[in-house]
Amino acid sequence: MRRATAKKRTSKRRNKGTAIGAGIIAFAILAGAVVVRTSQVSQPKPVRVSPVVGQFDTVSIPVPAEFVPAGTKIKNVHFRRVSFPKHQIPPKAIRDITPYMESVAVAPLPANLPLFPENLSLTAGVVNPVIEKIPEGMRAITVRVDATSAVEGWAGSGSIVDVLLVTKDKTTVVAEKVKILSAERSVSPIDGSASPKVPKTVTLLVTQEQALAINTAANIGKLAFALRSVKDDGNWIKTFFSADNITAGPVRKKNNAVVSGYVEVSSNKKNKKKFVLVNGKWLSAEAKPQGFFVSKEE
Numbered sequence: 001m002r003r004a005t006a007k008k009r010t011s012k013r014r015n016k017g018t019a020i021g022a023g024i025i026a027f028a029i030l031a032g033a034v035v036v037r038t039s040q041v042s043q044p045k046p047v048r049v050s051p052v053v054g055q056f057d058t059v060s061i062p063v064p065a066e067f068v069p070a071g072t073k074i075k076n077v078h079f080r081r082v083s084f085p086k087h088q089i090p091p092k093a094i095r096d097i098t099p100y101m102e103s104v105a106v107a108p109l110p111a112n113l114p115l116f117p118e119n120l121s122l123t124a125g126v127v128n129p130v131i132e133k134i135p136e137g138m139r140a141i142t143v144r145v146d147a148t149s150a151v152e153g154w155a156g157s158g159s160i161v162d163v164l165l166v167t168k169d170k171t172t173v174v175a176e177k178v179k180i181l182s183a184e185r186s187v188s189p190i191d192g193s194a195s196p197k198v199p200k201t202v203t204l205l206v207t208q209e210q211a212l213a214i215n216t217a218a219n220i221g222k223l224a225f226a227l228r229s230v231k232d233d234g235n236w237i238k239t240f241f242s243a244d245n246i247t248a249g250p251v252r253k254k255n256n257a258v259v260s261g262y263v264e265v266s267s268n269k270k271n272k273k274k275f276v277l278v279n280g281k282w283l284s285a286e287a288k289p290q291g292f293f294v295s296k297e298e
Contacts, residue, residue, distance in 0.1 A: 058083040061114055062097040068109035069188040071129035074120060075101045082112060092116050106132060108188070130181050130203060139211045140181055142203045149224040153196035156183040160228050162236070163204070163214055167221035169243040173236050174217045175210040177228075262292040 062079040079097055093114035094100065103120040106129065134140050147153065155161050163175040181187065184199035206214065217223060261277030262285075274285040 057086040059086045059089055059095065061089065061093060061095050063112050063114060064109050066111045068105050068111075069186070070105055070108050071187055072105045072109075074103050074105065077105075077109075084114070090114065090116070092118075104129075129187050133181055133187075134205065137208070139206055139208055140203050141206060141211050141214060142201050143214065143218060143223055145199060145202055145223070145225070147198045149222065150183075150198055150202065151225055151227045153183075153198040154190065155180060155202070155225045155227050156190040156196055156199070157181065157187050158189040160230055160232075161225040162228060163210075163217075164224045164226055165217040165221050166224050171241050172217075173239040174213050174223075175206060176235060177233070178210065179205040181205050259289050262289055264288075 060081045060083045063082050065078045065080045068077050074097070093116060097115070100115075100117075100120050100122070103122045105119060106121050107119050109115065109119060130140060145155075150156075151161075157180055159180045161178050161180060162173060163178055165172045165174045180202050182203045184197075184201055186199075190196045204214070214223070257278050259276050259278055260280075261282075263275050263277075263282075264272055265275065266272035274288065275282045276285045276289055277283075
């Protein structure tokens, strides 16, 4: 009887221990599953980052919308605002045009470019752009012209001309190398891409003596311009021409060539070439010029 009871107690203890062990194992498996799931859920996903592109700070400043001739009042100029990189704007560039609205452009202003205080003036002395172009001791006078006397309008602002007096039987050079300051109140040079407008008046930059001569000649006959190159600094060979010169015969162009050298080059006796040095340039020649000798040495 006692043995049976002891066996029952031993069996109960074994069953109880087995149940506890199974419970511990089940708990451990469940805890591991929770840990694995948690690690999978909490793992952060990769984030795409957009690249950052550096940009310059820009500043909006007023610029002329179109070309502005010298002498133009700023209040009559159409401006627009353009943004420039801050580091590229010159330190003295005008950023607010309001204080300069009553000023005048003393130099041509290109379109779409910054302005500077030196380009503008608020003083009365530089309101007239012609006055600023008159050196000390010189004078500016105005004469009437037409299509013929103004060389079809090509004798415009900035051109260099000689002033002629044309009477019934004589033409005389009154003034040489005279600069035109303005043509019909415009100081802008002639645009070579278009036909020039024929002015009715032009203003000339002259010496005091030329001013007297031109104004005196204007009451004697008709004034005409002879347009010359800006590189031509020569003087007239003859300063007058009368009707008697025309009846004497046609005027022929004088030959001012100066021959200062002569040479013969030959590869054989039959093939001989001759050259002359004319006004500093070697030119081919058909014959030896007078006054030159050729050495007979081989």
